[in-house]
Amino acid sequence: MNEHFIFAGHDTVALAKKFGTPLYVISENKIIEAIDLIKKSFEEYGLDYDINYAGKAFTNIAMVKIIKQQGISLDTVSGGEIYTALKAGLDPKRICFHGSNKSAQEIREAIEAGVGVITIDSFYEIGLVGRIAKELETVQNVHFRVSPGVEAHTHEYIQTGRIDSKFGIPVNMAVRAARMIIDEEYLNLTGVHCHIGSDISSPKPFEIAATTMLEIVYNIKEMGVEIEALNLGGGFGINYLHDDPVFDVEEYVHTISKIIRKQCDILGIKIPKIIVEPGRYIIGPAGITLYSIGTIKEIPYLRKYISVDGGMADNPRPALYGAIYHAVIANKYNKEANELYTVSGKCCETDMLIKDILLPQAAPGDILAVLNTGAYNYSMASHYNRLQSPPVVLLKDDKAELMVKKDTYENLIQNDVVPSWLED
Numbered sequence: 230m231n232e233h234f235i236f237a238g239h240d241t242v243a244l245a246k247k248f249g250t251p252l253y254v255i256s257e258n259k260i261i262e263a264i265d266l267i268k269k270s271f272e273e274y275g276l277d278y279d280i281n282y283a284g285k286a287f288t289n290i291a292m293v294k295i296i297k298q299q300g301i302s303l304d305t306v307s308g309g310e311i312y313t314a315l316k317a318g319l320d321p322k323r324i325c326f327h328g329s330n331k332s333a334q335e336i337r338e339a340i341e342a343g344v345g346v347i348t349i350d351s352f353y354e355i356g357l358v359g360r361i362a363k364e365l366e367t368v369q370n371v372h373f374r375v376s377p378g379v380e381a382h383t384h385e386y387i388q389t390g391r392i393d394s395k396f397g398i399p400v401n402m403a404v405r406a407a408r409m410i411i412d413e414e415y416l417n418l419t420g421v422h423c424h425i426g427s428d429i430s431s432p433k434p435f436e437i438a439a440t441t442m443l444e445i446v447y448n449i450k451e452m453g454v455e456i457e458a459l460n461l462g463g464g465f466g467i468n469y470l471h472d473d474p475v476f477d478v479e480e481y482v483h484t485i486s487k488i489i490r491k492q493c494d495i496l497g498i499k500i501p502k503i504i505v506e507p508g509r510y511i512i513g514p515a516g517i518t519l520y521s522i523g524t525i526k527e528i529p530y531l532r533k534y535i536s537v538d539g540g541m542a543d544n545p546r547p548a549l550y551g552a553i554y555h556a557v558i559a560n561k562y563n564k565e566a567n568e569l570y571t572v573s574g575k576c577c578e579t580d581m582l583i584k585d586i587l588l589p590q591a592a593p594g595d596i597l598a599v600l601n602t603g604a605y606n607y608s609m610a611s612h613y614n615r616l617q618s619p620p621v622v623l624l625k626d627d628k629a630e631l632m633v634k635k636d637t638y639e640n641l642i643q644n645d646v647v648p649s650w651l652e653d
C-alpha cells in the first residue's frame with residue numbers, strides 16, 4: 230500500500246525530494262475546478278456574470294496566465310498587481326483596480342494602461358480619480374464601493390463590510406457619492422460594489438447585502454443613470470478543517486439570484502450583471518505547503534513540539550488571525566494519527582503553525598504537508614529572519630514545474646545599499 234500522501238495526482242514525497250522543502254504546491258486542475266463550479270452555477274441560474282479573481286490571495290505571472298486562459302477577470306489592489314497582470318499579457322479591460330488608498334501614481338498608471346474598471350473607495354477618491362482622468366483626457370469606467378453594514382461571521386480583522394470599517398462609502402452616503410461621480414466629467418459610473426468579509430460560510434449575509442445594494446442601484450436609476458454591474462465581492466469560505474461548515478457556491482448563486490430577480494422586479498430595475506470576486510475559494514484548496522520535520526522536542530506530560538523548516542515567514546496566518554490548519558505526514562499517510570503534537574516554525578519566536586494536532590509518530594526527515602495553504606500564504610509571505618521564500622511548483626495533470634523560483638541568498642541582499650559613511 231502506498232504510504233504517501235497524493236495531492237492532485239502527485240506523490241507529495243517525491244515533489245519534496247525533487248524541489249526541496251519548504252515548498253508551496255499549487256494544482257492548476259483544482260483552480261480550474263473551482264472556477265468551473267462558479268461558472269456552472271451562474272449559467273444554471275441564468276444570470277449575466279463575471280468572475281474577478283482576487284489577486285491578493287495569490288498572484289504571479291503564471292497565475293495570471295491561468296486566469297487569462299479561463300476567460301475571467303482580475304481584481305487588483307496595487308500598482309504591483311497591475312504590473313504583474315500586464316506583464317502576463319492580461320487584457321487591461323479584464324483588470325479591475327480596487328484599494329482603499331490608491332496613490333495618484335497608481336491611478337495614473339491604471340488609467341494609462343486602460344484598466345476596465347476603477348472601484349472608487351471614498352469621497353476623496355472621487356475627486357482624485359476624476360482629476361487624473363481629466364488630465365489624461367480619458368473617460369474612465371468606475372464603480373464605487375459601499376460598506377453595506379452587514380456583519381459576516383468571520384474573523385474580526387477580515388470583516389470588511391461593516392459601517393465601522395476603513396473600506397468603502399457608508400451605505401447612507403451612497404446616493405451622495407453617486408451624484409458626485411455622475412457630475413465628474415471624465416468618470417462613467419457603471420457599477421456598484423460591496424465586499425462584506427472573507428471566509429464566510431453562509432450565503433445569508435450576501436443576500437442581505439444584495440438587497441441593500443439593489444436599493445442603491447434603484448436610487449441611482451432615479452438620477453437617470455442605469456447601473457450595469459453589481460459586484461458582490463468575494464469572501465466565499467473554504468474548509469480548512471474537515472468539520473468546518475461548507476460554503477456551497479451553487480446554493481450561494483441560487484440564493485442571490487432569487488433575491489436579485491425578486492428585488493429587481495419590485496424596484497422596476499434591469500437585472501445588473503453580477504460580478505463576484507473570490508480569491509480564497511479559487512486558490513485556497515488548490516495549494517498545500519510541504520515542510521521537512523527537523524527538531525522534535527518532548528516536554529514530559531506537557532507537549533511534544535515538532536519543528537519544520539518554514540513557518541510564519543511563509544504562512545503568517547496562524548500568528549495573525551489564529552488560523553487553524555490541518556496537516557498530514559506525507560510519508561506516513563496511512564499510519565494511525567495517535568500522537569498529539571504542536572507544529573512550530575523555525576522563526577525566532579513562538580511561531581506556532583498548528584497547535585495540537587494528531588499525527589502518526591514523527592521523526593526528523595519526515596515530510597509534513599499542510600493543507601489548504603493556497604490563499605494568503607505565498608502572497609503574505611515575508612523574509613523574516615532573512616529566510617528565503619520557498620519556490621512554488623505548479624501541477625497540471627501529470628506535469629510539475631516551477632511557477633516561482635526559490636529565493637537565493639543573493640535575492641535577500643539585492644536591494645541593500647551601503648550609505649557612504651559605512652563604506653569600507
Ligand code: LLP
Nearest residue numbers: 283424427428463464465506507508509605
Ligand atoms: N474583493 C475585495 C474587495 C476584497 O477586499 C477581498 C479580500 C476579496 C475580494 C477576496 O476575498 P476572499 O474571496 O479571498 O475571501 N489576508 C486575509 C484575507 C483578507 C481579505 C481581504 N480582502 C486572510 O489571510 O484571511
